[in-house]
Amino acid sequence: MTKTTDSQIVARFEIEHTRYLDEQGQPCGELPEVAGNADLLRDAYRTMVLTRRYDGKALNLQRTGQIGTYGSSLGQEAVGIGFASAMTARDVLAPTYREFSAQLWRGVSITELLLYWGGDERGSDYSGPREDFPICVPIATHCCHAVGAAYAMKLRGEERAVVCVLGDGASSKGDFYESLNAAGVWHLPVVFIVINNQWAISVPRKRQSAAQTLAQKAIAGGIPGEQVDGNDFLAVHDRTAAALSKARAGGGAHLIEALTYRMGDHTTADDASRYRDAAEVEAHRADDPIARLRTFLEGRGLWDAQAEEALLKDCDQRIDKALEEYLATPPQPVEVLFDYLYAELPEALAEQRQQLLRESGDG
Amino acid sequence: MAELTLVEAVNQALAYEMAADENVVVLGEDVGVNGGVFRATAGLQERFGAERVIDTPLAETLIGGVAVGMAAQGLRPVAEIQFMGFIYPALDQMLSHASRLRTRTRGRLTCPMVLRAPYGGGIHAPEHHSESTEAIFAHVPGLRVVVPSSPSRAYGLLLAALRDPDPVVFLEPKRVYRLMKQEVLDDGEALPLDVCFVARAGQDVTLVSWGAMLHETLEAAEQLEAQGVNAEVLDVATLKPLDMRTILDSVSRTTRCVIVHEAARSGGLGAEIAAGLAEQGLMSLMAPVQRVTGYDTVIPLSRLESHYMPSVTRIVNAVKRALEFA
Known part of the structure; x- marks a missing residue:
């Protein structure tokens, strides 16, 4: 066929997917630097387990009427600890409502989490990360806040960055696109983490967007996007650390889509069995982010049954103490x-x- | 002392505060190189740089939300929405975040931002350029809504808004942008927020208005003076929180009240003022409160606009109804 127009490709893009540990916790190839940081790995593992224990406790507290509606983060612990452990204390987190793991890592107390979910605003007056944004409930609206905060940091010449966390559903909203676009134009120190847990309440990922990946949405905003295995702590940490280093050094914004799975209901007010096949959930149960990291740690001699036993005891003590504090907090x-x-x-x-x-x- | 239009007074207040406080940044569509479509930010980017006078992408949700994020980080952003008809994407940010940040974090994070927008009809503008929906914002707890009526009020009230520790929606009556000039001293003196100003003292009837409509209201008061009626005119200036005390004080002396606004009647701020009078000033009133407002219709395009806008005649007639009520 004769070519009648002078057509050429003017733009191309590729989306990279990173994972270092497979579902069984075995290295897929060369490991990143963080894999050699035994202290960090153990701390990360401990906080992931603490998150899960807290999560279970919180569900029970909701069922017994001691806190209000609650959204579990079961199965997503590696994402939160992965990116939070790549942040510095001076970085700022703009979270949504399922980021307990990251908040715990950053110094929000279990008591504060319980206060918030128990209907007390003092739970958002974080004693630890004073500049972190409170949990954002209206979907994706906080993406704009992250851009504004990052602008302030850049204007003042600070080596800090903002991490903005959102879900797969949020990636459909205009606020998200407007924010990506501005973060690109202004070359801001902000990293967007899209936690793709496959479900926005009852709407599955494939009904959320026809795009092959959510990461590629960054490309339209002129910023790089990539995918990680969100159940692989090493991958989330390593890629976020790289994005944050670049951002703090003036290299601009970045987006990471972390693939994971929402094991629980959307919230305690939801019943996922109405719209989600139980077999699908069961299939994901085998791919547990905590088990994956534990296998890796045990393989390296960094963890054993004795350490696990001590950890569980410690977690439960901390949670019980926080619960006591929560219940003893005088009313406002x-x-x-x-x-x-x-x-x-x-x-x-x-x-x-x-x-x-x-x-x-x-x- | 310079004679300034209202839009020049806005510009002067912005320049004064940007020079005084390095945390003040201006952002919006076309506010930088172009100096704003109404020239409110003219010369600011040249003087203070593109980092502090920021041309944003064309995205109103972003403009509102970026200001919230900046304010939470200690800047004092002044965000411009080009026309009030385009403000609604930013309403989510003002309602869901700006107004609540202090409350929901128990004061840990605050939101000292100003959202500026030209508003109101009467300049034969295209569709969606004539809205007067201040009551939507005045309904939101945690916001301040401020409306200047003249160059000197614009200068003093905007300075106050820029220094206020909480979010302010600053609505500029664009019909007055170049309607009049006043001598405005560039002395950095702010006017008080949260109070009504007495624009004209009188004893026979209280006329309450704000923004561009204050001018029709003052003209009506002049016409009434010639007919032997001495009207007091209040310029509400801060619509939220509302200074009912000054209005009640005035009505307790005049015993009659006419409220004038160009926004649609139902649920307009006039209804709130009338309710306040009914609750707290009923025994002072010798006549039903009168409202002279836009109709509960879509604001028409330019050819029918004059029928929609409250006129001097409509105001004078309402005052006569109030006075004739025995």
């Missing part, structure tokens, strides 16, 4: 409704505040 005075609305209460609201005190007293 009702006037707190008004006390953080503005820096100073406007005169126009003084009457309503009095009314609240009066009527709550009556009640």
Whole structure:
């Protein structure tokens, strides 16, 4: 056929997928530097286990009415600990509501997590990471905050970066695209982690987007995107560390799609058996991120049954102590409704505040 | 002292505060090289650099959300939405985040940002360029909504907004952008927020308005003066939180009240003021509160616009109804 137009390829892209450990915890090839950091690996493993123990406890607390609606992170522990352990304390996290593992790693206390999910705003007044954003509930809206915070860091010439975490469903929203686009244009120190757990409540990944990968959405924003095996701690940590180093050094934004699986219901208000095949969940049960790292650690002589036993005991003690603290936290005075609305209460609201005190007293 | 238009006063306040506080950054569509479609940010990028006077991609959700993120990190962003008709994508950010950040983190993170937008009709603008939906923002706890009516108010109120530790939606009546000039001293003096200003003192009736409509309201007061009616005119200026005390004080003396706004009537801020009068000032009132407002219709394109906008005549007639009520 004769060519009638002068057509040529003007852009190409490729999406790389990284994994270092297979489902059985065996190295797939050459391992990254972090694989040699025994202390970090053990800390990561401990926090993953702590997350899972806490998660189980929180579900029980919800069932017994001691906290409110709760969304489990079962099966996603390697992603959160993977990227959080690649951050510095001065970096800023913009999380959504399933990032307990990362929050625990960054110094948010179990008591604070319980307070938040138990309906107390003080749970978002983190004693540890003071500059981290609170959990963002309206999907993907925090992507813009991450861009703004990263802009502030760049403007001040700081060697810091923002990590913005979102889900596969969030990658369909305009806020996400607008943020990727601006992060590219402004060359900002922000790393987007798309935790693709295959389900946005009842909508599976394939109904969320016809794109072959979610990572490639970054390409349209002019920033690199890549995929990692989100159940491989080594892969998530290594690739996030590389992206963050580049970002802090002025190399611009980056996106990592971490492939994992939501083992639990969306939240305690959800029943996934209505829309999800039990066989699918069972098939994923064999690919457990915690077991994968444990096998690797044991293979290197960094972990054993005795260490595991001590860890579980320690986790449960910490959780029980946090639960005690949570249950013993004195209630907030009702006037707190008004006390953080503005820096100073406007005169126009003084009457309503009095009314609240009066009527709550009556009640 | 320079004679300035309202839009020049906005520009002067931005320049003053950018020079005084390096944390102040300006962002929005066309605010940089172009100086804003209304020239509100003219010359700022030249003076303060492209890092602090930021041309954003064309994305209003982003503009609102980036300002929230900047403010949480200690900057004082001033985000411009080109026209109020395009502000709604940013409404999510103002409602879901800006207004709540202090409350939900118990003061750990705060949101000292200003969202500026030209608003209102009467300049024969294209579709979606004439909206006056201030009540949507005034309904949101945690926000301040501020509307200047003149160059000097624009300068002083914008400075106050820029220094306020909480988010402010600053709505500029674009019909007044170049309607009048005033001498505005560039002395960095802010005007107080959260209070109504007495634009004209009087005893017979209280007229309450804000923004561009203050000018029709003042003109109505002049016409009424010639007919022997001495009207007091209040410029609400801060719509949220609302200074009902000044309005109640005035009405307790005049005993009659007419509220004027160009926004649609139902659920407009006039309804809130009327409710406040009914709750707390009923015994002062000698006549039903009158509202002169836009109709509960879609704001028309330019050819019918004058029928939609409250006119001096409609205001004068409403005052007469209030006065005739025995």
